[in-house]
Amino acid sequence: MRIIDILKRYRELLANLVSRDLKSRYRGSVLGLLWTVLTPLFMALIYIFFLRLLMGRGVAIRHEEIIIGVFAWQFTVQSIQSGMTSITGNGNLVKKIYFPRIIIPLSTTLSALVNYLLMLVVQFLIVAVLLFMNNSHLSPATALIPLLIAYHTMFNLSFALITAASHVYFRDTQHFVGLFLSAWFFMSPVMYSLNMLDAMASSRPWIADVYMLNPLSAIITAYRAIQIPDVVFPWSWASVTGFAWPFLLFLFSFKIFQRSQRNFADLL
Numbered sequence: 365m366r367i368i369d370i371l372k373r374y375r376e377l378l379a380n381l382v383s384r385d386l387k388s389r390y391r392g393s394v395l396g397l398l399w400t401v402l403t404p405l406f407m408a409l410i411y412i413f414f415l416r417l418l419m420g421r422g423v424a425i426r427h428e429e430i431i432i433g434v435f436a437w438q439f440t441v442q443s444i445q446s447g448m449t450s451i452t453g454n455g456n457l458v459k460k461i462y463f464p465r466i467i468i469p470l471s472t473t474l475s476a477l478v479n480y481l482l483m484l485v486v487q488f489l490i491v492a493v494l495l496f497m498n499n500s501h502l503s504p505a506t507a508l509i510p511l512l513i514a515y516h517t518m519f520n521l522s523f524a525l526i527t528a529a530s531h532v533y534f535r536d537t538q539h540f541v542g543l544f545l546s547a548w549f550f551m552s553p554v555m556y557s558l559n560m561l562d563a564m565a566s567s568r569p570w571i572a573d574v575y576m577l578n579p580l581s582a583i584i585t586a587y588r589a590i591q592i593p594d595v596v597f598p599w600s601w602a603s604v605t606g607f608a609w610p611f612l613l614f615l616f617s618f619k620i621f622q623r624s625q626r627n628f629a630d631l632l
Contacts, residue, residue, distance in 0.1 A: 404435050404483060407434050428494040432487065433587075447525070466622070468528070474517075502591055502593075526617040527541055554584065557595075578606060585597055585603075
């Protein structure tokens with residue numbers, strides 16, 4: 365069954381699962397959904413503080429770039445971590461009711477998307493204020509951000525699908541994913557911009573190309589380029605390839621998930 369058909373036929377179930385996930389995420393919490401914004405914002409402030417300590421006052425640190433990078437990274441991490449345990453955490457549902465199992469990791473990804481959209485409201489305000497303090501403003505290209513969000517969501521869903529299926533068969537997946545995310549964080553421009561790689565890339569140009577093959581490098585840089593007027597996206601064969609990976613990854617992860625889901629009920 366194609367994913368479009370699945371969305372049409374099981375839209376009510378999908379909506380209920382998304383609603384359940386959002387309600388249970390902060391159940392019993394005093395601040396509730398505010399943690400959606402407070403967590404990445406607090407992380408961004410920590411990164412800004414330590415970057416300032418490590419690099420000194422002589423190095424320009426653009427706070428708006430860090431804010432954008434951390435919020436986008438948080439969306440990816442939340443999608444992968446919640447998607448990875450989505451099937452194993454819903455064993456009773458998988459065993460008792462027949463429906464396309466892809467609905468479950470899709471619901472957690474959409475739940476993470478809702479949280480990200482709430483974060484973006486705060487992000488736009490903060491970035492607009494920071495740019496205004498530097499006699500600038502949000503770029504008109506910001507209007508294109510829904511397209512980038514849709515692309516980013518597809519990318520996150522790809523990882524949610526493949527980790528969800530893998531976690532059913534191999535429970536050590538969560539440990540490997542934790543290590544992978546730690547390494548991926550430092551290999552992506554979350555708390556720094558691509559400009560900080562210029563010194564290293566000047567003597568070794570291939571470093572910049574390898575770096576842009578990372579799809580998240582392309583995604584985060586694109587977020588910055590369409591919001592901040594003087595940030596230019598580095599178009600090259602490497603960045604175009606980095607943008608192409610998520611399409612191939614989605615097709616691959618969708619097929620892997622569809623093939624492996626037939627054994628989910630027996631393994632849970």
